[in-house]
Amino acid sequence: MSGTFVGMPAFPKAAREAVHNTTLRGNLRHATHTIRAKREAAVAEVPDWAELREAGKQIKDHTLRHLDRYLVQLEESVTAAGGTVHWAADADEANRIVTYLVKATGESEVVKVKSMATQEIGLNEALEAEGIHAYETDLAELIVQLGKDRPSHILVPAIHRNRGEIRDIFAREMSEWGRPAPEGLTDTPAELADAARLHLREKFLRAKVGVSGANFMVADTGTLVVVESEGNGRMCLTLPETLISVVGIEKIVPTWQDLEVFLQTLPRSSTAERMNPYTSTWTGTTDEDGPSTFHLVLIDNGRTDTLADEVGRQALRCIRCSACLNVCPVYERAGGHAYGSVYPGPIGAILSPQLRGTGSEVDASLPYASSLCGACYEVCPVAIDIPEVLVHLRERIAQGGPATEQGAKVVLKPAKGHAAERAAMRAARWAFSHPGALRTGQRVASRTRRFHPRTLPGPGKAWSASRDLPALPAEPFRDWWQRTNGGRGDERMSGGSTSGGKDTGK
Amino acid sequence: MRVALFLTCVNDTLYPDTGRAVVKLLTRLGVDVDFPMGQTCCGQAHYNTGYRHEAEPLARKFSDVFREYEAIVTPSGSCGAMVRELYPRMGERARAEGRGDTLARTLAPVVPKTYELTEFLADVLGVTDVGAYYPHKVTYHPTCHGLRSLGLGERPRRLLQAVKGLELVELPGAEECCGFGGTFAVKNSDVSAAMGTDKVRNAESTGADVLCAADNSCLMHIGGTMTRLRTSMRPVHIAEILASTEKEPLG
Numbered sequence: 001m002s003g004t005f006v007g008m009p010a011f012p013k014a015a016r017e018a019v020h021n022t023t024l025r026g027n028l029r030h031a032t033h034t035i036r037a038k039r040e041a042a043v044a045e046v047p048d049w050a051e052l053r054e055a056g057k058q059i060k061d062h063t064l065r066h067l068d069r070y071l072v073q074l075e076e077s078v079t080a081a082g083g084t085v086h087w088a089a090d091a092d093e094a095n096r097i098v099t100y101l102v103k104a105t106g107e108s109e110v111v112k113v114k115s116m117a118t119q120e121i122g123l124n125e126a127l128e129a130e131g132i133h134a135y136e137t138d139l140a141e142l143i144v145q146l147g148k149d150r151p152s153h154i155l156v157p158a159i160h161r162n163r164g165e166i167r168d169i170f171a172r173e174m175s176e177w178g179r180p181a182p183e184g185l186t187d188t189p190a191e192l193a194d195a196a197r198l199h200l201r202e203k204f205l206r207a208k209v210g211v212s213g214a215n216f217m218v219a220d221t222g223t224l225v226v227v228e229s230e231g232n233g234r235m236c237l238t239l240p241e242t243l244i245s246v247v248g249i250e251k252i253v254p255t256w257q258d259l260e261v262f263l264q265t266l267p268r269s270s271t272a273e274r275m276n277p278y279t280s281t282w283t284g285t286t287d288e289d290g291p292s293t294f295h296l297v298l299i300d301n302g303r304t305d306t307l308a309d310e311v312g313r314q315a316l317r318c319i320r321c322s323a324c325l326n327v328c329p330v331y332e333r334a335g336g337h338a339y340g341s342v343y344p345g346p347i348g349a350i351l352s353p354q355l356r357g358t359g360s361e362v363d364a365s366l367p368y369a370s371s372l373c374g375a376c377y378e379v380c381p382v383a384i385d386i387p388e389v390l391v392h393l394r395e396r397i398a399q400g401g402p403a404t405e406q407g408a409k410v411v412l413k414p415a416k417g418h419a420a421e422r423a424a425m426r427a428a429r430w431a432f433s434h435p436g437a438l439r440t441g442q443r444v445a446s447r448t449r450r451f452h453p454r455t456l457p458g459p460g461k462a463w464s465a466s467r468d469l470p471a472l473p474a475e476p477f478r479d480w481w482q483r484t485n486g487g488r489g490d491e492r493m494s495g496g497s498t499s500g501g502k503d504t505g506k
Numbered sequence: 507m508r509v510a511l512f513l514t515c516v517n518d519t520l521y522p523d524t525g526r527a528v529v530k531l532l533t534r535l536g537v538d539v540d541f542p543m544g545q546t547c548c549g550q551a552h553y554n555t556g557y558r559h560e561a562e563p564l565a566r567k568f569s570d571v572f573r574e575y576e577a578i579v580t581p582s583g584s585c586g587a588m589v590r591e592l593y594p595r596m597g598e599r600a601r602a603e604g605r606g607d608t609l610a611r612t613l614a615p616v617v618p619k620t621y622e623l624t625e626f627l628a629d630v631l632g633v634t635d636v637g638a639y640y641p642h643k644v645t646y647h648p649t650c651h652g653l654r655s656l657g658l659g660e661r662p663r664r665l666l667q668a669v670k671g672l673e674l675v676e677l678p679g680a681e682e683c684c685g686f687g688g689t690f691a692v693k694n695s696d697v698s699a700a701m702g703t704d705k706v707r708n709a710e711s712t713g714a715d716v717l718c719a720a721d722n723s724c725l726m727h728i729g730g731t732m733t734r735l736r737t738s739m740r741p742v743h744i745a746e747i748l749a750s751t752e753k754e755p756l757g
Binding site (some may be wrong): 217367369370378398431438442465467468475476480 | 512515517518519520521522523525526529530533539540541543544545546547549551552554555556557558559560561562564567595602650651654655681682683684685686687688689690691692693694695696697698699701702703725726727729730731733734
């Protein structure tokens, strides 16, 4: 399995393989159901959850509305605190900046805090191409990296792996990267954690450069915040001499007071903890304490384009908690890799086609990777109406329309492959606009019902491969209604009278 | 009270028994039911598949056909949610696109008076015991749009619990989607089928004879999966259970 998502097939095809992989289905089902139940309990004990959710939404919307101002304020605060701010319009620019900064230190390895932004831009691969080794230090990211695998979940990237698989990866791969796994390693969680701890400790103590993302950036003071469970983040943020943080521009909050909301909603939504074990905050540099050099690389990479879209911009409220993944019935069965992006699940289905555009096969298929059941919206701690954005993006794909690409307003053409569907939708709209035509169709269907197959050929197979078709009735309801004068003439109906049989249609 | 039955295109064409059951039930409860013949489709399939502009004429037609009634009752959570939740959104989008208030104003009258059947029974008629008799073991699947868009909550279960002879058993994972999802069922048929199979297995584990829901689209998917898996359970719309009596058993 390759380490990137480039050239991924459309969602349905990738999902088909996952659905039939019983080990994967079992791993995902167990993990998502466990965390789903825990989250529900952790949220239920907060009496003002609805208010916190609304506050989180409003803080994010306000910040996004004034993002230009807050970004400038953040740059000033970070600079005043001794940091250096870099601006990157896209992934390539961000990778170039980070590579340059690492090379300037003379080092050829970096330790990394778990970060979605650096995965989004493919930083590890870019550094590797320049001879710089990036070591992931989050336990699950380590498993993914050692296994030459791809992450399949935002919070638990190795959710698709079970203990036995992890043991095998450690035993086989650790020696390639540094300290080997202990002899006779078993698959007990304590032994696996100990093996990872020993392997990583060597890296922490040696590294001169740390690379991180951030969960939040406080514009007012220039403070960055990382929320984590393992303590590896704290090591990477404090031990190296140089710290480089790569952060999406939407991660700003105006003040420390705003953090109060998210530091309550994020841990409960993601790990179902009342409070996460480690919350690290740093403001520029401090003499004799922590890194002496701090760089902040702010990345756009499609965010400004997303912000320009009235319906789609709510996706930028996301705080990457992954509650929507854990509750999603489609994610549970398709797994994270099918989404072809570091952002899987419902949030990925609305984020990837906006950040990357709908040009690729997988991106154009993502808005359809949902039954629109709404469970994601229900659990989202910043109230992103994911079904609304999915339908909005379906419209963009099926019908085309206005969008923003690299800062320019464009009018997109309908995506290829939707011509037959478009024609069918138009025909259905015509029939539904003419009740007479609909009725004729219903009657023909009912009267020929003896000849209808229970399974369908061609595209209809998509239905009938797993489901029987319903039997057609002898007559549609409207014929019965007219024939029996609204049921009064039907011996099966009794009691009371109905107004029956009036044709009030137009 | 002059009430219009908005049966939905799916029920009209495929499930007339559900329509007859609604008429029978409401008539028994003293409601004057009409079926406006001009009705067709609310446009949900169009809207949710990304064809909002094709859905607009259907929404306008819906408003034309139904606006004069005191209440509009539909035995479908998702079609009810289309009118209540998405018609206002269609109006807002048209406004945002610089097309003025015409669509929003046209659709506004039907939005607040459209009720899903169990909502109408509980909130407008204020009944819990509808005088039904249904001597079967039943498990209830809350369909997603009824559950999350309309917020039907405990209404359907309370109605079922009051039915004489009916034994209601809890469905494990009840609030998980069955996998229908309109065009999702064919666009992502493998995932849809896997969700359907899990729903049916959960339903079977209850030992119930009947899986009941308030939406025939979901029941079409669940029922089609049931017969394919050769289970002995059958899918029944809640209207048919509530309309059923000792003298005239239905469902």
